[in-house]
Each structure stands twice: as structure tokens, then as C-alpha cells.
Amino acid sequence: MRAFLSLTVILYALLLSGCGYNTLQATDEQIKASWAEVLNQYKRRADLVPNLVNTVKGFAAQEKDVLLGVTTARSRVGSIQATPELLNNPEAFAKFQNAQGELSSSLARLLVVTENYPELKSDANFRDLQAQLEGTENRITVARNRYIKAVQEYNIVVRSFPSNLTAMMFGFQTKPSFTVENEQEISAAPRVDFAAPAPAEK
Numbered sequence: 001m002r003a004f005l006s007l008t009v010i011l012y013a014l015l016l017s018g019c020g021y022n023t024l025q026a027t028d029e030q031i032k033a034s035w036a037e038v039l040n041q042y043k044r045r046a047d048l049v050p051n052l053v054n055t056v057k058g059f060a061a062q063e064k065d066v067l068l069g070v071t072t073a074r075s076r077v078g079s080i081q082a083t084p085e086l087l088n089n090p091e092a093f094a095k096f097q098n099a100q101g102e103l104s105s106s107l108a109r110l111l112v113v114t115e116n117y118p119e120l121k122s123d124a125n126f127r128d129l130q131a132q133l134e135g136t137e138n139r140i141t142v143a144r145n146r147y148i149k150a151v152q153e154y155n156i157v158v159r160s161f162p163s164n165l166t167a168m169m170f171g172f173q174t175k176p177s178f179t180v181e182n183e184q185e186i187s188a189a190p191r192v193d194f195a196a197p198a199p200a201e202k
Contacts, residue, residue, distance in 0.1 A: 020166045021166050027153050034146045048132055052107075055123065056110060056113075070110050087175050107133065111130070
């Protein structure tokens, strides 16, 4: 009887390894690791925002709407719990992605406004924060790309035969990936207007 049980366990293990179970586990872990790096870089950006806002405020306090927009967007990002369950909930994932997109847009508007303040652009503290922010945005892009590739690999395993049978048996489902919200907007060539009036000198 013991020999039969041992043989059954060995056969079951061989079947699992041959039907994608181990691959599902490995690719799922890769997604978790990639996602942790995405969150790490988003956290780094969120930590830079207050210092950047305060520095700009010191030179351009009159840009209240822009400064408030960045602060509000950062607050919205912080209010979303980035738990592991987020990866299994496309709706919650989209909400998280939208909040991060709003923060990106707010920061872009803030940096455009700073172009009107030469004294701010020459401030060493601002230049350092801007360089850190640019570096962080690059790291976010790299981390997101790794996550996208990890999700792609995992989703292929979940949807391919025979591993899809194993996925159904153990409750593995496809996971959401990052998408481009404004596909139409980014597919159009940017408009550049050099006729815009220069800011009034003070």
C-alpha cells in the first residue's frame, strides 16, 4: 500500500511538472517581483513631490492651481492601497494606473510652468530635484516594461494548452497589464507654437 501511495505521489508530481504548474508558479512570482519594483519607483517619485512643490512655491507661489494639482494628485495616489490583490482586479488596477497617470500629468504641467521662472531654473536645489525626478521617471519606465513582459509571459502560460487546464484547476487567471490611456492623443504629432507670448518681466 505504501509503495502504491509513493508511486501515486511521484506520478502526480510528474504530471504537475509536465502540465505547466511549475511554470505558472515561477511566472507568478516574477510578476510579484516586477510589481514590487514598479511600486518602489512610484514611491520614490511620490517622496520627491513635496520637496519639488515646496521649492517651486518659493519662487512661483502665484502658480497655486498647478501646485495644488500636483499635491492633490499625489494625495490621490497615496490613498490607493497597492496590495497584491490589486494585480488580480483589473478595475482596481485601472484605478491605480489612472491615479499615477494624473500625477504624471500634474508633474509635467509643473515643469512647464517652471520654464517661466529663470531664477527657479538656476536654483541648485531645483535642478537636483528635477534631475532626480527625471531619473525616477526613467526607472519607472524600465520597471513597468519588466512588469509588462512578466505579465505577458504569465498570461501566455495561463491561456496556452495544456497549462490552461492546470491554471483553471488551481484558480490562476490572467492578470492586467499597463495600458496607454490616451492612444489617440499620443498617436498625433505634437503641436509646437513658437508664437506664444513671452512671460511679462517683473
